[in-house]
Amino acid sequence: MKNIHIIVATGEWGQDNLRYRRHRLAEFLQNEPDTKEVIWLCPTPDQTDSSMSKLPNGIKQWAVQDLLPQKVFRFGRYVDSFYKKKIELFLEFLKQSRESFNLILWYTFPGFPLLADLFSWDKVIYDCSDLWAAPISGSKSVVSAFRQKVISSAEDRIVKRAELIFCTSDYLQKQVVRKLGVSNTGHVHTFENGVEYDLFAGEKEIADVAPGFDGTILGFIGGIKPKLDFALITKAARQKREWLFLFVGPDGTGGHPEFKELLQEPNVLWTGSVPPLEVPKYMNLVDIGIMPYKPSPYNDAVFPLKLYEFLAAGKPAIGVHLPSTKKYAEEMVYEHVNHVDGFIEACEKVEAVVYDSVYANRRRELAKTKDWNSVFSGMADVVFEKRNWPLLVWADTDQLN
Known part of the structure; x- marks a missing residue:
């Protein structure tokens, strides 16, 4: 049975004209022989009818309209009541593939946390590439404190729901372990970023x-x-x-x-x-x-x-x-x-x-030695259980600091 991979991404494919880890992951999965298709599920501040479009590389994109276009309203991506009905439209579309394909959900940021519980996924994976709740500028404010609380809550839910978690740094892995507790970390792995050599x-x-x-x-x-x-x-x-x-x-x-x-x-x-x-x-x-x-x-x-x-x-x-x-x-x-x-x-x-x-x-x-294909092949081996990986074990909680 072939796989359909749903990538929960931060924005539309061509946003900022930049290529991040999630773009390379999507293209790697698209080229795997056991992949039926890859769907790029993303929020957008622009008006949309939430219909599917096909990107030039063959990946399909489903954009979910934000609460309002202004940046300040992006918190709605993390609060169930603001996106649930729009996500349910996507899941109605996806139901037709339920019996014929494996459906694998990949979170690449902690948006739409309820999505993991609204559908019978074959696997839920979190590819954690940033400390999402922390202010990117390093400065603190009332707004950043609210944002941190909302995003942290959403990420906590995803971390506890995911069967597999990949982190791009040892620091992020420690943060995930802290959320999970030291006795439940065998499914957490570090795969750092790579390069199209x-x-x-x-x-x-x-x-x-x-x-x-x-x-x-x-x-x-x-x-x-x-x-x-x-x-x-x-x-x-x-x-x-x-x-x-x-x-x-x-x-x-x-x-x-x-x-x-x-x-x-x-x-x-x-x-x-x-x-x-x-x-x-x-x-x-x-x-x-x-x-x-x-x-x-x-x-x-x-x-x-x-x-x-x-x-x-x-x-x-x-x-x-x-x-x-x-x-x-x-x-x-x-x-x-x-x-x-x-x-x-x-x-x-x-x-x-x-x-x-x-x-x-x-x-x-x-x-x-850090080519993207090697990085993602290692991750795919874990996802499809082609390789045994040692359990992550912490001696005591002091190591989480």
């Missing part, structure tokens, strides 16, 4: 957005959000005028004043959003990949998608306040920095060996 290692073309500049280019590529330390980069840009700081990606800061201030620096360039398949060309333009994050609970959980993409392109990477990546720190390959004062020093350190073939080959070698 051939796409980045095989690209030869270089993006032409900095004509005439022949100095060192430090690049951040991805969604530009308040989790980034803009003040750190502004300080670095003022100290190192001979460097160009390149930002590639959509502005998700909501008009953050520190990002606006950063863009006033003459050696800072922001391209805006670029098509996903163009990203490797920008990786080739960059000399040093930077991931400058703020210290916050949200960032403690982050395992950045770009780490292995920089390395697959042969470029050294610098990470700031990313404890989940610390175990991969390696001289001249990936430099992990715990404090902002060490950022420039780390960049200067790798600048001298950016194109040293020995180090470039080592970066690619490390990235190749």
Whole structure:
């Protein structure tokens, strides 16, 4: 019997013109021989009749309209009464497949928690990639406290309902274990983010957005959000005028004043959003990949998608306040920095060996072991019980801190 995979996603497929882990997971499942189809179930602030549409890659999308289009009303995605009737329309559609296919529900964020209990699923899986309830900016407010309470409640329900839970970092795994209790964790596994290795290692073309500049280019590529330390980069840009700081990606800061201030620096360039398949060309333009994050609970959980993409392109990477990546720190390959004062020093350190073939080959070698197909194949083995995995056991609750 073939499988129908339902991916509960954060937004419509093309939102922000970015590709996250959930996009790659959906495409991997779509290409599996025992898959009948993949359905991308997502909220949308736009008006919709909740009907099915087919994406160019063959994946089907069902969008569930939010309570109201304004961002402040997105809490309705986590509160049963605001989405139940709309989800029931989707389940009516799905009933026709109940007898002919295995129906597997994948949560990739804690939205629509009631969905897991409204239908007879063959398996419910939670792929946890973020500390969803924590404020992304790290700052606290009355609004963020309300948001945290609502999302935490929804996630608690999903965690307790899921037969399998995958986490993208050890930190997230510990948070899930805390929710479950130490005696019930054999179904919780860590599978960190990966890379489309051939796409980045095989690209030869270089993006032409900095004509005439022949100095060192430090690049951040991805969604530009308040989790980034803009003040750190502004300080670095003022100290190192001979460097160009390149930002590639959509502005998700909501008009953050520190990002606006950063863009006033003459050696800072922001391209805006670029098509996903163009990203490797920008990786080739960059000399040093930077991931400058703020210290916050949200960032403690982050395992950045770009780490292995920089390395697959042969470029050294610098990470700031990313404890989940610390175990991969390696001289001249990936430099992990715990404090902002060490950022420039780390960049200067790798600048001298950016194109040293020995180090470039080592970066690619490390990235190749983290190809997305290997990551998802391991997860699929767990889902379909093709491989036995050791139980996660904690000696005592002190290890959860």
